Amino acid sequence: MKYNPVTKDIIDELREIVGxxxxxTDREKLEAYSHDETPAEQYAHMPEVVVTPGSAEEISRIxxxxxxxxxxxxxxxxxxxxxxGAIPQYGGIVISVxxxxxxxxxxxxxxxxxxxxxxVTNSVNEMIKDKGLFFAGYPMSVETCYLGGNIAENAGxxxxxKYGVTGRYIMGLELVTPTGEIxxxxxxxxxxxxxxxxxxxxxxxxxxxxxxxxxxxxxxxxPTDKVDLLVLFKDVRSAIAxxxxxxxxxxxxxxxxxxxxxxxxxxxxxxLNEHLPYQEAGAMLLIExxxxxxxxxxxxxxxxxxxxxxxxxxxVYVADNYTTQExxxxxxxxxxxxxxxxxxxxxxxxxVVPIASIPDLIPxxxxxxxxxxxxxPCYGHAGDGNLHATLVKNPQHTMEEWYEIEEKxxxxxxxxxxxxxxxxxGEHGIGSKRKSFMELVADPVELELMRKIKKAFDxxxxxxxxKIFDFD
Amino acid sequence: MNIIIPIKQVPETxxxxxxxxxxxMVRDGVESIVNPLDLYAIETGIQLKEEFGGKITVIxMGPPSAEKxxxxxxxxxxDDGILLSGRxxxxxxxxxxxxxxSQVIREAxxxxxxxxxxxxxxxxxxxxxxxxASFLGLPLATYTSKIVELxxxxxxxxxxxxxxxxxxxxxxxxxxxxxxxxxxxxxPTLRGKQRAKKLKLKQWSSEDIEIDRxxxxxxxxxxxxxxxxxPKVTRNGEFIKVVDEESLETAVERLVKFLQExxxx
Numbered sequence: 001m002k003y004n005p006v007t008k009d010i011i012d013e014l015r016e017i018v019g020x021x022x023x024x025t026d027r028e029k030l031e032a033y034s035h036d037e038t039p040a041e042q043y044a045h046m047p048e049v050v051v052t053p054g055s056a057e058e059i060s061r062i063x064x065x066x067x068x069x070x071x072x073x074x075x076x077x078x079x080x081x082x083x084x085g086a087i088p089q090y091g092g093i094v095i096s097v098x099x100x101x102x103x104x105x106x107x108x109x110x111x112x113x114x115x116x117x118x119x120v121t122n123s124v125n126e127m128i129k130d131k132g133l134f135f136a137g138y139p140m141s142v143e144t145c146y147l148g149g150n151i152a153e154n155a156g157x158x159x160x161x162k163y164g165v166t167g168r169y170i171m172g173l174e175l176v177t178p179t180g181e182i183x184x185x186x187x188x189x190x191x192x193x194x195x196x197x198x199x200x201x202x203x204x205x206x207x208x209x210x211x212x213x214x215x216x217x218x219x220x221x222x223p224t225d226k227v228d229l230l231v232l233f234k235d236v237r238s239a240i241a242x243x244x245x246x247x248x249x250x251x252x253x254x255x256x257x258x259x260x261x262x263x264x265x266x267x268x269x270x271x272l273n274e275h276l277p278y279q280e281a282g283a284m285l286l287i288e289x290x291x292x293x294x295x296x297x298x299x300x301x302x303x304x305x306x307x308x309x310x311x312x313x314x315x316v317y318v319a320d321n322y323t324t325q326e327x328x329x330x331x332x333x334x335x336x337x338x339x340x341x342x343x344x345x346x347x348x349x350x351x352v353v354p355i356a357s358i359p360d361l362i363p364x365x366x367x368x369x370x371x372x373x374x375x376x377p378c379y380g381h382a383g384d385g386n387l388h389a390t391l392v393k394n395p396q397h398t399m400e401e402w403y404e405i406e407e408k409x410x411x412x413x414x415x416x417x418x419x420x421x422x423x424x425x426g427e428h429g430i431g432s433k434r435k436s437f438m439e440l441v442a443d444p445v446e447l448e449l450m451r452k453i454k455k456a457f458d459x460x461x462x463x464x465x466x467k468i469f470d471f472d
Numbered sequence: 473m474n475i476i477i478p479i480k481q482v483p484e485t486x487x488x489x490x491x492x493x494x495x496x497m498v499r500d501g502v503e504s505i506v507n508p509l510d511l512y513a514i515e516t517g518i519q520l521k522e523e524f525g526g527k528i529t530v531i532x533m534g535p536p537s538a539e540k541x542x543x544x545x546x547x548x549x550x551d552d553g554i555l556l557s558g559r560x561x562x563x564x565x566x567x568x569x570x571x572x573x574s575q576v577i578r579e580a581x582x583x584x585x586x587x588x589x590x591x592x593x594x595x596x597x598x599x600x601x602x603x604x605a606s607f608l609g610l611p612l613a614t615y616t617s618k619i620v621e622l623x624x625x626x627x628x629x630x631x632x633x634x635x636x637x638x639x640x641x642x643x644x645x646x647x648x649x650x651x652x653x654x655x656x657x658x659x660p661t662l663r664g665k666q667r668a669k670k671l672k673l674k675q676w677s678s679e680d681i682e683i684d685r686x687x688x689x690x691x692x693x694x695x696x697x698x699x700x701x702x703p704k705v706t707r708n709g710e711f712i713k714v715v716d717e718e719s720l721e722t723a724v725e726r727l728v729k730f731l732q733e734x735x736x737x
Contacts (some may be wrong), residue, residue, distance in 0.1 A: 275656035317661035
């Protein structure tokens with residue numbers, strides 16, 4: 001696909017649409033819009049211009065202009081993504097929704113909110129906390145990510161075992177389509193089978209099928225109590241074998257079940273100067289239960305803890321207040337950061353397999369780690385089968401060696417994952433980072449249908465081109 | 473070895489909000505936790521018990537809900553808990569608190585060592601530990617960073633002082649206030665939680681101990697909080713901009729001059 005450059009005339013036209021202040025052309029400022037949380041040296045690409053529109057109408061006019069002039073558009077939220085989704089692969093115009101951050105409506109009777117896409121996910125929860133409500137679309141980046149990006153990636157996180165992923169809480173969307181029409185999909189209706197569910201198609205489409213300009217989100221009653229258990233196991237197998245038993249044997253659906261292998265715990269503890277007795281444990285589970293009655297939550301935690309001890313857990317620690325909960329969760333949260341100290345170059349993955357297949361996956365990761373002489377710590381959302389098997393560059397390797405190893409090791413990990421009934425991304429998305437591996441996991445028929453859908457929405461292929469798959 | 477650990481329940485202050493008008497903390501919806509610095513005293517006590525045997529009693533003065541703090545300490549490995557509670561104690565300052573707790577300790581029986589946190593994260597005075605030592609006439613080491621040796625009748629400790637460390641030997645019984653350096657607090661275990669839940673705590677009021685009621689609560693407190701003010705942050709920042717090589721030179725000159733004026737270089 002050959003795109004046209006952004007000329008001075010086009011910049012003038014953009015200024016006319018959104019106002020002079022909302023058009024960024026200064027190189028230093030553009031740089032901030034050239035990358036997300038993927039390694040910049042590998043994936044970053046400069047936009048030609050960034051616009052920060054204030055309404056769906058303005059976005060619609062920009063999209064129509066882009067179609068007329070054949071200029072690529074890249075929608076952007078907070079840039080906290082992990083797949084290159086917000087990176088302008090072909091330059092062109094970045095449409096940042098940062099100024100569209102208003103609360104349009106808080107509808108307590110329907111337990112819903114109508115929001116613009118540039119609002120930070122966590123600030124939604126701050127607003128409704130006092131009313132005893134919360135929004136369960138809750139990725140780990142909740143304090144930075146925008147609602148728009150959260151929807152575009154259909155993000156998941158540490159509470160997905162019980163609450164599921166973001167898509168479950170999106171009731172309706174206003175979308176500017178890739179041809180510039182404004183359409184409302186879904187609404188404040190709990191049930192709706194009127195034709196195809198296009199709203200659900202948009203959720204997780206990584207900005208390739210349009211730009212979300214408004215969202216209706218569903219709220220839940222905010223749990224008042226939670227207890228965390230940090231459970232030590234002698235090895236990975238016994239830790240993972242515990243995961244389904246919690247739900248079948250304990251008859252409890254915890255909020256989250258996080259897994260950390262020994263290497264992850266050790267590295268994070270050393271980084272934090274935290275003295276958990278990790279030397280004895282081959283793996284740990286961090287299990288959270290929540291609810292609205294303290295006695296019930298406590299009893300659930302006790303049931304799960306007893307079950308773990310019956311199934312060979314070395315020790316069960318209980319964190320039921322802020323001090324201890326913060327201690328155990330910060331070990332989990334700081335794993336990625338801790339490995340950056342060891343080696344700043346990493347490939348953060350989020351492969352997903354059926355939960356019963358995790359024990360078969362772990363030895364394969366160990367094999368790949370040995371074969372390529374790199375560390376492959378494994379941690380993540382065990383309760384969802386979604387693991388952050390991360391490739392960490394060996395400091396002894398040169399960058400050229402690392403890029404070669406990364407490509408080969410990823411291909412092997414993805415192949416193993418696929419053979420176990422899994423796939424290459426559970427929550428981060430494909431974007432540009434994993435695009436070349438799509439053929440490995442997606443059925444050719446499925447891929448062809450996706451391409452046809454994309455064509456139907458975006459005949460000129462101007463909306464976030466170069467993401468998920470290519471048109472050859 | 474019988475150890476007594478006085479602890480305090482404090483508001484969890486990392487997300488605290490201040491009332492702009494009154495200058496006081498908004499306590500609504502704020503969780504109560506064991507004073508984080510007391511956890512180091514608890515851990516130190518448990519380690520001593522593990523090595524030398526004995527029994528640890530945690531004590532606290534506060535509303536009935538402070539029982540939760542005692543149970544948290546017990547779930548970590550302490551053996552027993554005493555809660556001193558009653559309206560008559562409300563408004564106690566550090567002097568009245570030290571007095572009341574020292575009377576609880578007299579009543580609690582024979583002990584060899586009292587371990588306390590360096591200070592509480594809410595009041596921030598660090599006076600109650602030394603206050604108890606004073607009322608009980610005990611030798612005291614504050615800012616204890618290491619226990620070097622424990623014998624039948626003495627304890628040798630290192631304490632943190634401005635210039636470094638000081639080694640002290642104290643006859644037992646004694647009181648130590650400890651700093652973070654001394655240990656890493658363990659997490660409570662499930663078994664510990666279960667034990668703590670079942671355990672019957674001693675709930676004492678001023679009726680249960682020998683105490684001079686004139687020394688209790690607000691009326692027994694010689695100090696008063698007269699006014700609370702928030703310090704004004706007055707930073708006079710100056711931006712020195714660099715746009716090209718020429719301005720870089722003048723910027724460096726100005727920065728050096730600034731640092732010299734402030735006698736930093």
